[in-house]
Amino acid sequence: MPEGDTVWRAARDLNAALAGSELIRTDFRVPRFATTDLRGRTVEEVVSRGKHLLIRVAPGESESEGWTIHSHLKMEGLWHVYAWGERWRRPAFKARAVLETAACQAVGFELGILRVFPRSGEEEAVGYLGPDLLGPDWDSGEAVRRLASVPERPVGLALLDQRNLAGIGNVYRCELCFLIGVHPLTPVAQVPDLVRLVDLSKRLLEANKARSRRITTGMSSGRDPLWVYNREKRGCLRCGTRVVHELVGDNELELRDLYFCPHCQPRVE
Structure with a gap:
């Protein structure tokens, strides 16, 4: 992808x-x-x-x-x-x-x-794009500011919005939410540390940009390079809980696959 x-x-x-x-x-x-x-x-x-x-x-x-x-x-x-x-x-x-x-x-x-x-x-x-995660003009502070500008928006949707930061697709948004332990439908305002999330986004794309195989687990020799993405039939790689698969988007025309572990990423009501 x-x-x-x-x-x-x-x-x-x-x-x-x-x-x-x-x-x-x-x-x-x-x-x-x-x-x-x-x-x-x-x-x-x-x-x-x-x-x-x-x-x-x-x-x-x-x-x-x-x-x-x-x-x-x-x-x-x-x-x-x-x-x-x-x-x-x-x-x-x-x-x-x-x-x-x-x-x-x-x-x-x-x-x-x-x-x-x-x-x-x-x-x-x-020109409408946010800071480019792999570009020479990367600005983490501006990326944080743009994400925080709509505090009620679910973080899983905000990460996909290229106007906030450019380069994250569906795989990375699912894996990033897992790695920081946040349910992807958590409002941006309730994400504990946006700075950490943006920093992790940058580090993941930098680590993977020269690889033919995308890895978020850090285990380059393993069969399972991802924690939750596309694992609804295999379970969370960390705890084994069945991964939830939903279709989520800002509207019905923009629905995208969403994967998360209900144990590692509990939803905050």
């Missing part, structure tokens, strides 16, 4: 493959940008911003501004880099973007969001 650490790795790999290279062909397979052609321009860098990925391209000879290829993986998206002649590992009809250089092809499959716009459009696209 793509979360901030997954997108960070995608940006790292794309940056290694594309940065400094000239695009010899671009193919955007969404109607709005199907005629956009960035051939002849050089990729400057690829960066992540929370769960968003930004490929920054230099301006053409007669252009005063560079371009940004903005994608969001949502639930199913991913980027692959292929050497020339290498067979794609996903069906071609699932490709949404193809970027070619003399050395490789970068292909974005099943991207939930794909947009191409002048560089000045980045603020509108991602």
